[in-house]
Amino acid sequence: MxxxxxxxxxxxxxxxxxxxxxxxxxxxxxxxxxxxxxxxxxxxxxxxxxxxxxxxxxxxxxxxxxxxxxxxxxxxxxxxxxxxxxxxxxxxxxxxxxxxxxxxxxxxxxxxxKENARPIVHPYDNTNPIIAIFPFKSITTKQNLDIFSLMLCEELSAELSLFEDIAVIGHFSSEMISKINQNILEAAKMLNADFIITGNLQCNDKKLQIRVNLLNSITGEFVMTKSFDHIDIIDIAKVQSEIVHSIVSEIGGYYGSIFKEIIKTSPSRISNNLSIWKGVYSYYKYQCECSFENYWSAFRNLDEATKLHRNHAVTWAMLGEFYLNGVAFAVDSDENTIEEGYRCVMKSLKIDPHCQHAWHTLTGVNLLKKDPEACLYSAEQCIKINPNASGIVSGVGCMLVLSGYFEKGFQIMQDAIQKNPYYPWWINIGFCCYYLAKKEYKNAFQWAEKMDSEETFWDPLLKCATLSLIGEDIKSKKYLLKLLYTEPKTPTKIELMLSGVILSEDLVSEIVQAVERIGMNQKN
Incomplete structure (x- = not known):
């Protein structure tokens, strides 16, 4: 024995x-x-x-x-x-x-x-990058400044913890603080942190100067640095809130500095992590570069991720979104597709009722089910979870515009892209539709022109319609030809295609009439 x-x-x-x-x-x-x-x-x-x-x-x-x-x-x-x-x-x-x-x-x-069994795949492995928020250094020796530094780091930790795609370490032992003071890169290695946020504060004549740095702990390179100079510190809580929101909006989420840095410097991390990271990366790639190839690649990778990690809420929500994208962008015409998307999002919310991406996808479900009130409710729930997730927030803003909440949706999109100018390509549809509804056709064309997604019917359609409305007929006819090449059934399906996503009948009619004016005949 x-x-x-x-x-x-x-x-x-x-x-x-x-x-x-x-x-x-x-x-x-x-x-x-x-x-x-x-x-x-x-x-x-x-x-x-x-x-x-x-x-x-x-x-x-x-x-x-x-x-x-x-x-x-x-x-x-x-x-x-x-x-x-x-x-x-x-x-x-x-x-x-x-x-x-x-x-x-x-x-x-x-x-x-093992006896030839397959390796265990856990329901959820934490593949998120880890960010360590090291104490900021006070160049000026003032007790109040030390307290402000501590509060700033704590609020940064709290706000970044709201993102589903990063893990945060914000509390350290005295021994670790000593190591941080000696060498921040060595300290980050001991913590297994992928990124470091650090900085310094200086106070002169009641004016505050703050520098915040984001470093890649593997390469030691600066990913981002932001300076806040000559800040009046009378309202210290307001100062703190503005700084935190400015930093968090720029670095968090799939359109933030951290995710883009991982794609640039650590591609093996994505390929080696098989399911979850491959799914997330291909999702991000499609949002930035719209093509059928990227769509189906993301769909397959997300489907695989949900099979291997059945309790990972975010990948279920992303897969649900891709079912809906198939309908909205005329990739998939199966009548059961919306229900498949709904099933995925309900699975996600059952795993995690606070999954922000799930509420984002549910907003899309409610839009395609033509329920504007439910669309507004799910959008508000989504934003409430993390208002600094600019990519996701701009998405629900776009869907609110399409559901008829023009002013509310526009303001949400506007605020989101001011925080972070990187956003999904289809947000341009929301801005274009907003200005079409406002009869500001030149502004509508400017947003249609920003779309770089020629494989979807939305790109040539909105460019054709807006150019028609501003009297640029020759250019408009060129996009009409592209539209008919991309989607040959447009003349007979255009109203159905638009009304499935845009709930304002007046807006649908205006787009259809603008395209008809340039030569498209629905009877063809």
Missing amino acids: EAIKKQTHEEIFTELESVLKFNSLKNSPILSKFLRYIVEETLNENQHFIKEYSIAINVLNRSADFNSNDDAVVRIHAGRLRRILNEYYLTEGQNNALMIDIPIGCYVPRFIR
């Missing part, structure tokens, strides 16, 4: 050493220490001591007053460790006889003899 037990222990230790040689763990001392600690404690029959608190103290060097309610660092690192283990057993360790697994909801590992 003891010989069998000893042999089992030897196998486990051999497997542990094999896993620790995996590149992703070799480059992460803290995750290697995490894995070794929980495996050794389990083999020493101390698994009942493996708790969030003990890991924080013994692995992450947190102080004795560690409180998991205030600091999610253990959960964040456990998510990354699960992801790396899953990646290992899908690649280098796919033929290993033994497998180390950390079940969701606890930190005690399981040791599974």
Whole structure:
């Protein structure tokens, strides 16, 4: 009996050493220490001591007053460790006889003899990039400035935590603070942080100067730097709020600095993470570069992600959105497609009732079901979750314009793109329709001209209509030919195509009449 037990222990230790040689763990001392600690404690029959608190103290060097309610660092690192283990057993360790697994909801590992079984794919692995918000340095020695610095960092942590696509570390032990003061890049490596927010504050004659930096902790390069100079500090709460919202809107979300930096500098992170990151990346690529190829690539990747990670709310919401896109952009004419999209979004909300992307997609469902009141309600719920997620917020603003809430939708879109000028290509449709409804045809054409999505009927259609309305007939006829080439059935289907997405009958009629004026005959 003891010989069998000893042999089992030897196998486990051999497997542990094999896993620790995996590149992703070799480059992460803290995750290697995490894995070794929980495996050794389990083999020493101390698994009942493996708790969030003990890991924080013994692995992450947190102080004795560690409180998991205030600091999610253990959960964040456990998510990354699960992801790396899953990646290992899908690649280098796919033929290993033994497998180390950390079940969701606890930190005690399981040791599974694979016997040719497929690697375990957890319902949700935390693939989100991690951002560490290091304390800002006060160049001027004023107690009030130190307090303001602390409040600023705490609010940044709170606001960034609202984004579904990043994980945030904002609280540090005194030992870690000491390491941060010595070398921020080494400190970030110990925390496994992908990005660092840091900065400094200076106060002169009641005027405040603040510099905020976002760094890529792997390359050490500055991704973004923002300066707030000569700020009057009479209303300190207002100053803090304005700074936080300016920073958060620019770096968070799929159109923010962090996601774009990952795509630029770490493409292997996307390709190696198989399902979730591939789905998210292809979603983002389609939103920026509209084509049928990108649409179907994103659809397939998101569908695969939901099959492998059935409890990942965001990918369900994104897949639901792509079902709706198929209808809105005339890619898919199946009458059950809207219901499929609705099924996906309900699955997402069941997993996470506060999933912002799900409320965004539900707004689209309600638009296509021609229920403007429900559309307004879901849009308001979406914005309430995180008003700084400019890409998602601009999307619901566009859908409100299409559902007939012209002024409200326009203001939401306007505010969103002022926070972050990067947005999905189809937001231009919302602006164009708003100005068409206002009879400001030159402005409508300017927004139609911003669309670079010639594979959808919307691009040539709105360019043709707006050019017709401003009397540019020759140019308008060129886009009419492109429209008929892109969608040959436009003459017989145009009203159906438009009324399925635009709920204002007057606006639909105006677009149809503008295209007819230039030579399209619905009877053809």
